[in-house]
Amino acid sequence: MTNEIMIAGFGGQGVMAIGKTLAEAGMKEGKDVSWLPSYGPEMRGGTANCCVVLSEEPIVSPIVLEPTELIAMNLPSLLKFEPTVAQGGTIFVNSSIITEKVQREDVRAIYVPCLEIAQELGNLKVANMVMLGAYIQAMGNLGVETIKEMLVHMFTGPKAKLVDLNIEALRRGAACVQ
């Protein structure tokens, strides 16, 4: 089983962080993983993306040309990468700011109102964790417990209170998946 994931959005939406969390969780579960960021003459507010590969086999190329999953955090990302998604793949749409629907009929589309949920939770910064929760629920390729353990390691001392908030964000994201 190999997941080739394209994660794209505006700079500052936590696109790279979603990718890193997926890669680290995959590593902790014994998968072979790679994380490859786009880097270039980007500007603040411009688009950013990263490719993550999670695999039970050794990964050969870290470059994702035909993603099995696309996480689109903004409209330009959806427009750019929707045509590249593999047949039968899954597209996660940040429906808070993307009002368009996925056009293709040979892929599964999951709409996640990341910002609204984050707002309800009282912290807009967890919008990307909401999306991550939806991804893990829909794909079932990573254990939510693994991510929770990582959060406990990541947020310590005065930041420890953020653990529960992030776990709640994951749960609310998961609930968006039917």
Add this chain to the structure above:
Amino acid sequence: MAKELWKGNEAIAEAAIRAGCKYFFGYPITPQNEIPEYLSLHLPQIGGCFLQAESEVAAINMIYGAAGCGKRVMTSSSSPGISLKQEGITYMCGAELPAVIVNMMRGGPGLGTIQPAQGDYYQATRGGGNGDYRHLVYAPATIQEAADYVQKAFDVADYYRNPVMILADGMIGQMMEAIEWREMPKRELPEKTWATTGTKGERKPNVINSLYIDPNLCADHNDRLAKKYAAMEENEVLFEEYNTENCEVLFVAYGTPSRIARAAIRQLEKEGIKAGLLRPITLWPFPSKALKAAADQASVKAVVDVELSMGQMIDDVKIALEGCKPVAFVGKAGGVVPTPAEVCAAAKAAIGR
């Protein structure tokens, strides 16, 4: 040890510290900036020195000075910056100074682009400076290898009293993979009796120099260096063979293109074509004998060289093969990476399928 997720550039910087490097001099350039960034934080914490020089030329000469003091020292840059360091590199080879130089290649020529490329193969393996000099060139293809070979490079540099280059493309610098920190086998290293560390009035001063104005002495110096380079060619060649036994197509690629080639091998297998890969890990010395042996197999119909350049390593491939098999090329320069499909198409064309 548990696996850890590391970015290529940061792994290279950490590997240098683990190898005992306490000094780094450099000048910023994409796509290698995480190396100086990491060392600017961590070297002062271990009592070392990180210094951002006023230019690449200054940085390489600071390396010359620190290496002359017998200390483990590193510099890193990317293609245009490495061009500026060429004078320093030939001086270091001439003065026999060990150091590690990292080139995280980007597209050229000139300022080119910041995306990954391999257009500095000639410069790295032939030398962009003057005179008859050589230095080892390691080409990691994974973050694990980057971490391992940087540590090894410091030992090898000290062993031969010669600079060693780590040559990777920007993608290796930017991507993250899971790695294990492991101790590399240590070499027995000679004491640095030649270092300029102060005589304390107890011995004659050591002089570090690449100037031999008497042509006879300079010729002797070149003979001595040539013997050293011959020993490197004899003892330091490294390569990896993947799926080469009885293959029909033999790919030759290093760094990121070797990974694209492996993806192409999987694809070709589905189409009933057996392809293999010979991946040089040392670009100089080049694994000529191993490549010739792999290509000499009766099964091999064509050798396909894959590079992020317009074709530079292909010269070494042709020299190694001595015309025994046809050589095809697939590659792109300027920051674009060929797709596995393009590599497959080139392989099929090469064997007439």
